[in-house]
Amino acid sequence: MSEDDSSTHTELQERRSHEKPRSWLERISSALSGEPSSREDLVELLRDAQSDGLIAADTLRMMEGAIAVSDLTVGDVMIPRSQMVSLPADARFLDLMKQVVESGHSRFPVHGEDKDQILGVLLAKDLLRGVVADHGAASVHELLRPAVLIPESKRLNVLLREFRQSRNHMAIVIDEHGGVAGLVTIEDVLEQIVGEIDDEHDEAEDPTALIAAQADGQFVVDALTPIADFNERFGADFDDDEYDTIGGLVTAAIGHLPESGEELTLGRFVFRVAGADARRVHAFHVGVLGDV
Numbered sequence: 599m600s601e602d603d604s605s606t607h608t609e610l611q612e613r614r615s616h617e618k619p620r621s622w623l624e625r626i627s628s629a630l631s632g633e634p635s636s637r638e639d640l641v642e643l644l645r646d647a648q649s650d651g652l653i654a655a656d657t658l659r660m661m662e663g664a665i666a667v668s669d670l671t672v673g674d675v676m677i678p679r680s681q682m683v684s685l686p687a688d689a690r691f692l693d694l695m696k697q698v699v700e701s702g703h704s705r706f707p708v709h710g711e712d713k714d715q716i717l718g719v720l721l722a723k724d725l726l727r728g729v730v731a732d733h734g735a736a737s738v739h740e741l742l743r744p745a746v747l748i749p750e751s752k753r754l755n756v757l758l759r760e761f762r763q764s765r766n767h768m769a770i771v772i773d774e775h776g777g778v779a780g781l782v783t784i785e786d787v788l789e790q791i792v793g794e795i796d797d798e799h800d801e802a803e804d805p806t807a808l809i810a811a812q813a814d815g816q817f818v819v820d821a822l823t824p825i826a827d828f829n830e831r832f833g834a835d836f837d838d839d840e841y842d843t844i845g846g847l848v849t850a851a852i853g854h855l856p857e858s859g860e861e862l863t864l865g866r867f868v869f870r871v872a873g874a875d876a877r878r879v880h881a882f883h884v885g886v887l888g889d890v
Contacts, residue, residue, distance in 0.1 A: 821845025
């Protein structure tokens with residue numbers, strides 16, 4: 599090493615020895631400025647900041663959610679088809695109003711003869727205006743807004759950006775065969791960031807809301823339905839000593855966390871998984887043998 603190189607090396611060492619350790623904010627700013635860094639490093643910095651009392655635990659959870667949302671797809675958070683509240687285009691306005699009031703939602707997919715034939719999206723406020731107006735719409739078709747169709751594979755961060763740009767709050771999710779797989783709302787995406795968003799219609803205390811009869815004679819049963827409530831509704835006698843919910847009972851009987859479409863027969867009941875993600879089962883289609 600030459601004398602000049604040695605002198606330069608010594609100066610660099612002295613400069614570094616006098617530099618103050620970078621604060622967590624400086625390190626985050628550096629990570630966001632384009633310097634080489636990993637997402638895991640960024641999350642670790644945020645956790646250090648929370649441990650030091652610089653940000654609240656709720657803030658940390660939201661920031662972690664915002665970072666993790668890019669790893670999720672629409673298929674991870676969508677409301678499955680079996681739980682969608684969709685409206686038939688040929689229904690009378692009065693019947694539509696009843697369904698809107700009973701569901702408590704503000705936006706509804708409207709379908710033709712087949713539920714895969716999505717004609718558009720109906721807003722509750724548009725329906726109300728159509729009903730009360732002196733020269734209102736002659737049919738629901740005149741009130742429909744265009745439906746946004748997206749694949750299950752779309753990333754949530756991309757969808758959130760599209761929601762913001764278009765000012766649209768609902769999209770219909772299409773499967774690989776072109777059929778309706780479910781729907782997703784901007785609330786579903788935001789809940790991945792900020793956590794569960796409860797509104798006046800989220801009343802888990804009502805056990806009857808966990809079991810919904812279908813036109814084909816089957817039932818959609820929320821996986822969180824207490825076994826005691828299921829037994830009372832169907833006259834069943836499932837044991838609730840070891841498991842509290844139907845989801846726990848069926849998952850244990852299957853022997854693994856089931857995927858959508860898996861079936862199991864327990865006694866006189868056929869359980870088919872209607873919705874599930876990587877963490878838990880959400881709902882079942884339940885058929886009662888002898889009744890279907």
